[in-house]
Amino acid sequence: MGMSQNLTLEQIRQAPKALLHDHLDGGLRPRTVVELAEAQGYTGLPTTDVAQLETWFRESADSGSLERYLETFTHTVGVMQSREALVRVAAECAEDLAADGVVYAEVRYAPEQHLEGGLTLDQVVEAVLEGFEQGRERAARAGNQIRIGTLLTAMRHAARSQEIAELAVRYRDAGVVGFDIAGAEAGYPPTRHLDAFEYLRRENFHFTIHAGEAFGLPSIWEALQWCGTDRLGHGVRIVDDIESSPSGGLRMGRLANYVRDKRIPLELCPSSNVQTGAADSIEKHPIGMLRRQRFRITVNTDNRLQSGTTMSEEFAKLCEAFGYGWDDLQWFTVNAMKSSFLPFDERLALINGHIKPGFAQLKWATE
Known part of the structure; x- marks a missing residue:
């Protein structure tokens, strides 16, 4: 782990960052919500x-009430029920991430939730892809480079996962990764969707599963051993399989060892985990221990x-809580790029061409 360097938010914002778990419908600008509603x-x-609505979103998410x-x-x-709305939200998402220094992001959304205005599933996907491209171009003109891959989400309580899986494969060469x-999670295990996961594996297509956020080890085990997920969406409850030994060390169970040995990526979301009760606070978030154990x-x-956050702010909170420095933030970022659903050579190009040189320059400037 790197030495604590008391990094500021502005310094962190300059770092080239990678993001794997971001929901499109969880990242709207408050003003956009108001204008689209009208x-x-x-x-x-x-x-x-607008100001009151922004406060309402944050306070509702912090309330402790799932409802x-x-x-x-x-x-x-x-x-987000019209083509124009989807294009705008996606474009602003790309702009906002790029302005925060994110050079690669995988943004997810559930197409089946955007059909009330009469759009088809294909029209939803095409609108979002168009918006991301518009946002990428606007960000580039502002001097911020970003690449966005799209993840299509199926709702685990519904019965459209096979349809959404086929939709994702249909657009795999257009930006859906x-x-x-x-x-x-409770009551809706991932094994309900085995047909979709088997189809995706036959198509050599990548997938991640929300698991181990609220429900725990059984959800993680099923996602890995029955469904064959590439990554764990959240996965924070893997700590339930790690115990402190009488000698003060840690004793890991078989599932925790498997996740670490197989280098299964954990898509941890610190602020969100605190809001949903998966962690008591940032300072007590298991990410500190999992980092030390090199998951x-x-x-x-x-x-x-809902979390009132950005990637830079998530990093800043971790730096304050755990004393992280540039080396730690680079480690997290390289982990994300290694775990992305981009082809291998494209991952390497971003790591070696943008991320490592960017962090090297920042470390040199702050020494």
Whole structure:
């Protein structure tokens, strides 16, 4: 681990970052929510005052009430029901990530949640891809380079996973790099969607599974050993298989050892994990111990609007809590790129051409 260097948020924002777990419907600008609601005749918002709405999203997510937390997505998804809305939200997502120094991101969303305005699944995907391209171009004109890969998510309580898996494969050469399932873990195990995962493996396609956030080890085990996931969305509950020994060391169970030995990437989302109760605080987040034990850790935002966060802010919180420096942040970032669903040569090009030189320059400038 690198030495603590008291890095500032502005310094961290300059670092080239990689992001694997970010929800499109969890990253809208508050002003965009208000303007889209007005344009589409959506009347469900708790307030149309932009500052008050931003506060409402954050306080609802922090409330400890799952009902209030999920209500926030009712509103964001509610205003994302037209082609124009999807293009705008995706474009602004790309701009915002790029302005924060993110050079590669995988952004996920569930196409099946954006059909109320009459769009087809294909039209939803094409609108989002168009928006990401517009945002990438606008970011480039502002001097910020970013590449975005899209993950298509199926809802685990629904029955459309095979359809969404086929949709993802259909757009694999247009910017869709992977598949995901999300939603309540308890009562909806990933094995309900085995047909989709078997299809994806036959197609040599990548996928990740939300597992080990709220439910624990059985969810992680099924995602890995039955479904064959490439990564674990969250996966923070793997700590339930790690015990402190009487001598003060750690004793890992077979599942924890397997995850570490196989270098299974964990898509950890510190602020979000605190909000959902998966961790008591940033300071007590298991990421510190998992980092010391050299699990394949990646740091992510999950829902930037609800958590009021950015990738730079997530890194800044970890630096303050654990004394991390540039070497640690580079380690997290390289882990993310190694674990991305880009082809191998493209991952290497970003690591060696942008990420390592960028961190080297920052380390030199702050020594």
